[in-house]
Each structure stands twice: as structure tokens, then as C-alpha cells.
Amino acid sequence: AQSVTQLGSHVSVSEGALVLLRCNYSSSVPPYLFWYVQYPNQGLQLLLKYTSAATLVKGINGFEAEFKKSETSFHLTKPSAHMSDAAEYFCAVTPGVSSYKLIFGSGTRLLVRP
């Protein structure tokens, strides 16, 4: 069965500092991996997705993630945090090309200190 683990329910960084949100997955088949962001009282917005085309995936708002099969990881990074990045971030996995049955991690709340 597939699963996703997000390490750290809360991450706090200073404005301008590196953002690193961790995601590890478990999958018996090549996975499709996603990062979503959720602002208060809103739905989910796709930041980026990995579909095996390239291991380093660039997304919106300056975020990127690297797929590392040997480490079963898909960590999200941003070189310089902005106050507007404060939100909850979810990593998700789906088993393959023909399904959007997403399995989500428990989420990481990013706090950005001025």
C-alpha cells in the first residue's frame, strides 16, 4: 500500500531563510508525487508534481522539489521564505497514470517569522 510521511507538523523559519519541508513516500510502483499548499479557509493549490520526466521539479512561487528514489524522498524547498508563504503544505502520492486517487501526508504548517 502506498503512504506518505511528512516529518514535522510545524516548521518555523525567518523571512529570507531557506524553506525545507520533508516528505517520504512508500510505494510498490513508480509513484506520481505532488506538493499542495492550503491557505486558511481555502482549497488546495498545486505547487508542483513529479511524473518521472525529471527528478528536479520546479513549481510555482519559487518552490522546487527533488525526487530521490534511493531515499524515497520528495522534499520541498524554497531558497528564501516570504511572509506570504505561511500556510499548510501537503505532500501526496498517487499510484500511476490512470488515477487521481491521492494519498496525502498529514501536512506541515509553515510559519514565517519577520
Next chain:
Amino acid sequence: KAGVTQTPRYLIKTRGQQVTLSCSPISGHRSVSWYQQTPGQGLQFLFEYFSETQRNKGNFPGRFSGRQFSNSRSEMNVSTLELGDSALYLCASSQGIGPNTDTQYFGPGTRLTVL
């Protein structure tokens, strides 16, 4: 192009009642998925529909049901509501059935409170 629309945005019901939530996908999208989000269980998959056919179903009791209409609009129904059904219900739509060449877009959700 308008985004995914969910109605109503907020809903209050009492235990034992039933509720119907509606989702209108982005124009041209034929796939709709539903998710339940709660503080305790997080985001959990409910259903996935494509062209009026249910393709996948999550691990929820039979009180949860859904359907998709010929115009791709979808509804989900929860009967005999329980306190634990209080949640944010999210709908998402996409053109096709998978992420390889497609992107799924989420609506703002319906906040259901069961008293």
C-alpha cells in the same frame, strides 16, 4: 475560465439528517474527485468519477455516496449524519483520468458542521 465551484460553502446539520453537496468542475473537465478533510484524519479520498462512472472509492461507510451527471457536475450525499462527519469536503476536477499530462484543480470546499 471559472474555477471549481462548490455549493454550499457552509452547512450546519444535526445528527441523523442527510446532506447533499454539489461540485461544478471547470468547463471541459470530465473527472471529479472528492476528499474529506478533518483535523484528526487529515485529507482522505472519498470518490473519483469520470464520465458518470465511479472509478475509485475510498474506505468510507456506505452512508457516503456520490454520483456524476452527464454535464460532469457531481454530488455527494451523506445519510444519517454523525458528529464525526463534520469536515471540510473538497472537490477537485481534471480533464482526464491521471496526472501524467493533466492537472487537477481543487475547489474551495464545503464546510459541514454536524451538531
